Amino acid sequence: METFKNKIAESLAKKTNIDFNILSEVIEVPTNEEFGDFSFPCFQLSKILKIAPTIVAKSIAEDLEIKGIEKIEAIGPYINFFIDKKNLANVVIKNILKKGDKYGSSLVGIGKTVVIDFSSVNIAKPFHIGHLKSTAIGNSLYKIYSFLGYQCVGVNHVGDWGTQFGKLIVAFKKWGDDKKKYSVKDLVSLYVKFHKEAEKDEGLNEEARGVFKKLEANEIEYVSLWRMFRELSLKEFKRVYKLLNIKFDSWNGESFYNDKVGDVVAMLEEKKMLEKSRGAYIVDLEKFNMPPCIVKRSDGASLYATRDLAAIFYRKKEYNFYKTLYVVGNAQQLHFKQIFKVVELMGFGWADDLIHVDFGTVSLQEGAMSTRKGIVVYLEDVLNESIIKVNEILKNKGLTSTEQNSLAKKIGIGAVIFSALFVGRQSDSTFLWEKVLNFEGDSSPYAQYTYVRIRSLIKKVNKNINNNINYSLLCHENELSLLKLLSEFPNVITEAASRYEPSVVARYVIELAKYFNKFYHNCPVINLENEDLQNARVSLCVATSIVIKSGLNLLGVDCPEKM
RNA sequence: GCGCCCAUAGUUCAAUGGAUAGAACACCAGCCUUCUAAGCUGGUUAUGUAGGUUCGAUUCCUACUGGGCGUACCA
DSSP: OHHHHHHHHHHHHHHHOOOHHHHHHHOBOOSSGGGOSEEEEOHHHHHHHTSOHHHHHHHHHTTOOOTTEEEEEEETTEEEEEEOHHHHHHHHHHHHHHHGGGTTOOSTTTTOEEEEEOOOOBTTSOOBGGGHHHHHHHHHHHHHHHHTTOEEEEEOOOBOOSHHHHHHHHHHHHHOOTTSOOOHHHHHHHHHHHHHHHHHOTHHHHHHHHHHHHHHTTOHHHHHHHHHHHHHHHHHHHHHHHHHTOOOSBOOOGGGGGGGHHHHHHHHHHTTOEEEETTEEEEOOGGGTOOOEEEEOTTSOBOHHHHHHHHHHHHHHHHOOSEEEEEOOGGGHHHHHHHHHHHHHTTOGGGGGEEEEOOOOEEETTBSOBTTTTBOOBHHHHHHHHHHHHHHHHTTSOOOHHHHHHHHHHHHHHHHHHHHHSSOTTSOEEEOHHHHTOOSSSSHHHHHHHHHHHHHHHHHHOOOOOSOOOGGGOOSHHHHHHHHHHHTHHHHHHHHHHHTOTHHHHHHHHHHHHHHHHHHHHSOSSSOSOHHHHHHHHHHHHHHHHHHHHHHHHTTOOOOSOO
16 A cells, blocks of 8 residues: 555656655545545645645646556545555455465564563562553564564563562561461552551651661572562462463563662763762752652662663663663653663663653542552453453353363453553553453454454355456455555554554454454355355455454454354 | 643544544444354434634644642652
């Protein structure tokens, strides 16, 4: 499809003597199909030429001819271009069948590494639905960037270090039980108790800070407790990642950088950027209208920012990244602005390659989630509920129990992931059970169902598609709009990558499924006397199934073969 | 106080500054002896307020209102 746009821009450039790239940006896809496949609004040109836009449109369109474009029409101030539809089916379907599941991929990223920091759960805290967005978006961006040829490194920057562990250790020593087998939920209740007690006794916080300081200094007793907390938490978290079918290339979390923060402090000192203020060491950012970036607490312990800076330099050295994407909520916007600014001030031009892919806050109907107050929904519970609901639906479909279980997982998990990816990342959202567990309309089961229908059709026709297909028979309105949409898939991937926005792909997949279902209801495939038309339709079905599956995979959603 | 983000239909969300602001859910009415009804067809309802820039604003700018988040030793 891009080639059509380029052709139009080229011939317009020839005609008007205006730069190709400028024209290419102005060319748009009309909202209404009756205005063609591409259009060129003449307002800006009319301003330059000082001629009314309708006249400009008319005079340019008059004797314009472009290969592959069937009709060029000036309507008011717009020039509308209509693609030659017979040619379209031929080009699009052949291309998809040839490339298969590689259709839409590219090599633009070859030789470049993208580090994606996502999910990043906190040890000894619930893996809750607030983590779903980061987890799903990060995983999808990983797949999208890989599809475009980039080498990706998925990092789970585990929150396994910091004052919170001082708190937890204090709580455990006061109220814990050495012999009991602990779960994350037990640790959370200890943590909650700590905060309750600390409200009455300010000394507890003091104590916790002291304990963390000693933990950083490798005090054996504390380190072994910390290790225990970490191990049991990771074990539970990995169970959830397994359900989600998400893998990481690195689990280097905050504790990993404990022995690397010294180098960062030394570098800052050497560059004379460090200032002592109120007992702490800071990088002053007042000039940039930001609070200071605190690098070292007054008691000498490290902070979130220090460890994140250490992580940046470690990753630069280790991966020499083209970009690093931080898929982290917008509540941490200031934090990232600060540390990116510090890197820039240190004189590293590649500070621009650090990108905070932020997203809106997820809250519950009763309000903001709060681990301390116990207002929280565990992600694992949501996933399991979803699987149960799918199982309920699949009950009477005559499947074996292993078949049913595996299907329920693909569909149920997919629905949860998809619900997090369908809305734009920036908007704040409220977690609603009925929304996440809705399997109709804008949901992955809808797309999966459509895919399964197509597979079933293809199977029933049971025919090898040969090369002599008369694609020009595909001229039904539903066929043409489906073809046009299929041709846009590569652009959709590129857009999703450049905006760090998997929702672009999610919306596309739903639209594609919708277009197919219209075709399905209006254009029979199996009961068809005209064999040439049947062949052409089957190939359209195959092409569509490839793209739906590919799109879902890029979102991290599996595609079942029947349901 | 200051900074950032958000405000679109009853609800949840779309819309690179462009033509008649799109969906889904919910609700109502139809469609299975013909390709899987997790489907299809039809119907009702919306850009917070006041200005500005522009040929053209949901989109950009300013103020206001209402929400969310952040704002020096939490992550």
